Amino acid sequence: MLHLLSLHYTASEEAAEPFIPSHVAYLERHHEDGTFLVSGQTVPTSIGGVIIATGVDRLVIERITEQDPFVLNDVAEYTITTIAPGRMHPALTAVLAPEN
Template sequence: MFILELTYTAPLERVDALLPAHLAWLERHYADGTFLASGRKVPRDGGVILAVAPDRAAVEAVAATDPFVPAGVVAYRITEFVATTVAPALAAHRETLPG
């Protein structure tokens, strides 16, 4: 499982101009099962996405397609973790530690 932390690198006006395209991108990845949760950080200096992917390269490839990236308004920090304990709603995403 992955935590994608977005930090805005441009004024909010530039971010907001791209928000419709970013939201459409989020919806595509919710539909394909990659994204589990997302939202704005407080204070609003970026966002967070909880994602599942086969490996880090796959999630990095998805992040690179965010319309915010080519526009240069965001920096991504990706953290991988092993979700060994999950809420019942996320049971399908429970992982086991490597042996």
């Protein structure tokens, strides 16, 4: 499965600021383990950010998003959209191939 994680601030950017280092560490951990393929801020940044995740089911990705320091500190929340990839660019096949 592929998951589109939309992070939305529920507090001001200033309120989220103290949690940025721990949020970045959270992102790095999940990029290193291969779960997060892409992450970045939205434009404008005041909205939040987006993550594309793969390799885990919906329940696991829900648990992962609950561990984000922004969520733990009530400054943001996630909307999760799970996608069953049908067609994709050949360059992405190795990364997004359907799980067996």
